[in-house]
Amino acid sequence: METLERVLAEHPFFKGLEPKYLQLIVGCASNVRFDPEQCIYKEGEPVDQFYLIRQGRVGLEINVPNKGPVVIQTITEGDLLGWSWLMPPYVARFTARAYEITRAIGLDGKCLRTKCEADHELGYEFYRRFADIIIQRLQATRLQLLDVYGS
Amino acid sequence: MNKATTSSNRHYILQSGDFQRLLDSIIGNGYRCLGPTVQDQAIVLDDVSSVKDLPVGWSDNQQAAAYRLQKNGSPAFFGYVLGPGSWKKFLYPARERLLTTTRSRSGWKAEASAEPVQKMAFLGIRPCELQALAVLDKVLLEGTYADPVYRARRSQILVIAVNCAEVGGTCFCDSMSTGPKAVSGFDLALTEIITDGKHHFVVESATAKGDEIVKLAHGVSASDQEISKADAVSTAAAKKLSKKLNTIGVKDLLARNLTHPRWKETAGRCLTCSNCTLVCPTCFCITVEDYTDLKGNSAERVRRWDSCFTMDHSYIHGGSIRNTPDSRYRQWLTHKFSSWWEQYGISGCVGCGRCITWCPAAIDVTEEIQAIRDSEKT
Amino acid sequence: MKAENIDPMLTKPLRIQRVQRELPDTFTLEILPSNGGFHFTPGQFNMLYVFGVGEVPISICGDPEKSKSLVHTIRIVGSVTQAMSRLKSGDTIGVRGPFGSSWPLAEAEGKDVVIVAGGIGLPPLRPAIYHILNHREKYGKVVLLYGARNKEEIIFWKELEQWRSRFDMEVHVTVDRGSGNWHGNVGVVTTLVPRATFNSADAIAMMVGPEIMMRFTVLELLKRGITGDRIYMSMERNMKCGVGICGHCQWSHHFICKDGPVFSYEQIKVLLDKHEI
Numbered sequence: 095m096e097t098l099e100r101v102l103a104e105h106p107f108f109k110g111l112e113p114k115y116l117q118l119i120v121g122c123a124s125n126v127r128f129d130p131e132q133c134i135y136k137e138g139e140p141v142d143q144f145y146l147i148r149q150g151r152v153g154l155e156i157n158v159p160n161k162g163p164v165v166i167q168t169i170t171e172g173d174l175l176g177w178s179w180l181m182p183p184y185v186a187r188f189t190a191r192a193y194e195i196t197r198a199i200g201l202d203g204k205c206l207r208t209k210c211e212a213d214h215e216l217g218y219e220f221y222r223r224f225a226d227i228i229i230q231r232l233q234a235t236r237l238q239l240l241d242v243y244g245s
Numbered sequence: 246m247n248k249a250t251t252s253s254n255r256h257y258i259l260q261s262g263d264f265q266r267l268l269d270s271i272i273g274n275g276y277r278c279l280g281p282t283v284q285d286q287a288i289v290l291d292d293v294s295s296v297k298d299l300p301v302g303w304s305d306n307q308q309a310a311a312y313r314l315q316k317n318g319s320p321a322f323f324g325y326v327l328g329p330g331s332w333k334k335f336l337y338p339a340r341e342r343l344l345t346t347t348r349s350r351s352g353w354k355a356e357a358s359a360e361p362v363q364k365m366a367f368l369g370i371r372p373c374e375l376q377a378l379a380v381l382d383k384v385l386l387e388g389t390y391a392d393p394v395y396r397a398r399r400s401q402i403l404v405i406a407v408n409c410a411e412v413g414g415t416c417f418c419d420s421m422s423t424g425p426k427a428v429s430g431f432d433l434a435l436t437e438i439i440t441d442g443k444h445h446f447v448v449e450s451a452t453a454k455g456d457e458i459v460k461l462a463h464g465v466s467a468s469d470q471e472i473s474k475a476d477a478v479s480t481a482a483a484k485k486l487s488k489k490l491n492t493i494g495v496k497d498l499l500a501r502n503l504t505h506p507r508w509k510e511t512a513g514r515c516l517t518c519s520n521c522t523l524v525c526p527t528c529f530c531i532t533v534e535d536y537t538d539l540k541g542n543s544a545e546r547v548r549r550w551d552s553c554f555t556m557d558h559s560y561i562h563g564g565s566i567r568n569t570p571d572s573r574y575r576q577w578l579t580h581k582f583s584s585w586w587e588q589y590g591i592s593g594c595v596g597c598g599r600c601i602t603w604c605p606a607a608i609d610v611t612e613e614i615q616a617i618r619d620s621e622k623t
Numbered sequence: 624m625k626a627e628n629i630d631p632m633l634t635k636p637l638r639i640q641r642v643q644r645e646l647p648d649t650f651t652l653e654i655l656p657s658n659g660g661f662h663f664t665p666g667q668f669n670m671l672y673v674f675g676v677g678e679v680p681i682s683i684c685g686d687p688e689k690s691k692s693l694v695h696t697i698r699i700v701g702s703v704t705q706a707m708s709r710l711k712s713g714d715t716i717g718v719r720g721p722f723g724s725s726w727p728l729a730e731a732e733g734k735d736v737v738i739v740a741g742g743i744g745l746p747p748l749r750p751a752i753y754h755i756l757n758h759r760e761k762y763g764k765v766v767l768l769y770g771a772r773n774k775e776e777i778i779f780w781k782e783l784e785q786w787r788s789r790f791d792m793e794v795h796v797t798v799d800r801g802s803g804n805w806h807g808n809v810g811v812v813t814t815l816v817p818r819a820t821f822n823s824a825d826a827i828a829m830m831v832g833p834e835i836m837m838r839f840t841v842l843e844l845l846k847r848g849i850t851g852d853r854i855y856m857s858m859e860r861n862m863k864c865g866v867g868i869c870g871h872c873q874w875s876h877h878f879i880c881k882d883g884p885v886f887s888y889e890q891i892k893v894l895l896d897k898h899e900i
Binding site for chain 2: 629630631633635638672676700714715717859860864866869870873881897898899900
């Protein structure tokens with residue numbers, strides 16, 4: 095059987111992370127599954143979890159009063175979902191909704207924060223990996239803003 | 246620069262008094278004779294049928310942003326250097342109908358413009374301008390597709406060059422290896438010699454047609470001594486050239502300096518008026534315009550000279566690629582001196598200096614290139 | 624090939640067989656070629672002329688092996704394409720071409736092919752897709768990544784569905800703006816690159832889209848390990864002649880019309896980040 099540790103190690107987000115850290119992290123991890131249309135977290139609500147998507151697709155939505163939910167981005171296999179737990183006030187800015195059956199590894203943010211505080215080497219690894227993802231997302235968002243296909 | 250004359254060429258002496266016979270034999274051979282005339286205080290290339298049409302006794306004073314014709318009392322027929330207009334206007338006119346489309350019962354049909362081609366003689370074409378024709382040939386004849394109208398006209402011209410005895414303040418032909426003596430690309434090349442009250446031409450003929458024309462005009466064989474006198478005229482002219490351009494590695498120099506601050510600095514003076522491109526004998530850009538009659542039954546497609554200094558030149562839906570004057574000025578200059586080499590294996594500049602003379606802001610390409618070169622030394 | 628006696632500017636009037644509306648601002652013309660059919664290689668374009676209005680370059684987007692019909696998909700972006708959109712079946716349109724360079728389909732044989740299209744960039748790639756599917760056995764994995772502004776602006780929807788349902792082709796579609804009735808990917812097309820499966824050591828990439836999109840897509844492809852000499856893109860500039868005479872489409876020393884429109888990234892990388900070249 096696939097151990098959780100193995101699954102974590104194979105996810106792109108943790109690629110190359112030292113085994114001792116993986117062992118530390120696995121204590122904060124759990125397998126999760128979401129059904130289609132299931133809300134994973136909701137705009138404005140506290141979140142203390144993030145997810146490494148193993149299968150499926152999740153949409154990040156924001157509610158526009160007269161338009162309903164607008165999808166800003168979708169997240170699929172190999173991606174990471176959620177960084178609201180990184181910084182106070184630990185509140186979700188978008189709604190995350192599964193569009194398909196989605197399997198993921200959930201990680202407890204509070205648990206991780208404590209471990210990162212205790213071991214800054216781990217903290218550095220963690221925040222560096224997040225920074226990389228945040229930069230990629232920001233760049234993609236800037237491209238979206240350009241509306242390049244507009245006539 | 247004095248290049249060795251091709252040994253197989255024949256040399257003749259033509260007395261100035263027989264020059265009318267030369268014009269007559271050109272015209273008698275069915276050519277529309279085009280040459281220098283004085284119009285609007287400038288040398289203008291136009292129909293010439295008499296020696297009186299030529300700019301006898303006129304010289305021109307050319308500097309950056311300055312051009313003045315002066316009467317100098319000399320008997321010389323070709324004592325000027327260059328006028329603003331180049332011979333390009335006869336081979337690749339500023340405006341020309343490409344095709345006509347006409348509505349028919351089943352739609353419409355298209356017909357190429359089939360204007361008859363007239364044989365033309367280019368009398369007085371300068372060595373740098375011979376090179377300009379060679380450059381245009383590369384562009385308009387030697388690609389996958391040849392321009393049919395240019396080809397038809399080009400194949401029938403009689404080229405009578407006149408080697409330069411005088412040079413202009415903006416000329417830099419020896420830097421570009423294009424003058425002041427013609428070495429190829431002509432039927433006849435004339436050197437005008439005025440000494441001790443005598444006035445004659447040493448005529449070099451490279452073709453049978455040239456021989457025929459000059460013999461009809463009573464040209465007689467020239468002696469070696471007379472030929473070397475003509476060469477001396479060219480040598481002396483070359484020594485008078487004050488403007489120089491260091492062309493060593495200029496292609497790569499500009500290619501690696503596309504973001505040099507000098508472009509912006511100089512473009513601050515540039516009016517993007519496109520004068521330089523219009524007087525340039527090698528600028529070939531054209532645009533195509535569409536016209537319809539009032540009933541909408543027939544339409545024309547007309548090409549006219551365009552310039553990379555206009556915003557329209559780089560327009561694609563939504564806007565122009567080259568929005569700033571810097572980019573348009575850079576496009577022009579880098580095309581002439583750098584990308585032209587990549588495209589055609591030769592320089593797009595022939596050193597005629599017209600762009601310098603006719604730039605209202607006195608932008609001097611030789612100065613500009615040198616400035617970029619100098620900036621790399623520090 | 625030296626086309627000695629052809630007048631390159633003389634347009635040929637041809638009959639429109641069929642007009643199909645693709646999107647509110649995009650339509651397809653099927654044109655009946657003259658005898659002998661119309662032969663082109665994928666990636667090439669034609670100059671299309673509307674009587675009395677003008678002429679524009681438009682890529683050919685039909686099946687290269689079906690020479691009995693010449694297909695162009697056109698977006699209304701200016702006065703000529705606007706006039707073109709009013710043409711009906713039976714009307715006459717002027718055609719000159721085909722001109723320009725082609726997709727490296729021979730070079731791609733035996734390799735994985737990654738095709739990236741953005742917006743109206745899918746039509747210029749469609750002949751390449753047809754060719755690959757016509758000769759499917761000659762190619763490795765085939766991946767199509769397509770990005771559009773929103774669901775409503777996805778072009779060739781039906782064909783995308785057909786291609787997606789094939790077992791021998793991987794298709795990912797994404798839109799920049801998600802809406803309630805769209806359940807696919809949301810995000811720019813560059814985000815699809817990491818998800819595509821191909822052998823990056825040997826794959827060939829071909830792409831068309833807005834220049835910015837292509838610039839960013841190149842970065843993702845390079846990150847995946849496809850080298851610049853195996854990345855191809857189709858460029859667009861003002862064109863009046865299509866044969867390297869009018870001077871408008873110059874991009875440094877390249878004439879987009881005859882040296883392009885298809886270039887390898889290796890050929891043009893020094894120009895892509897230069898402004899207003």
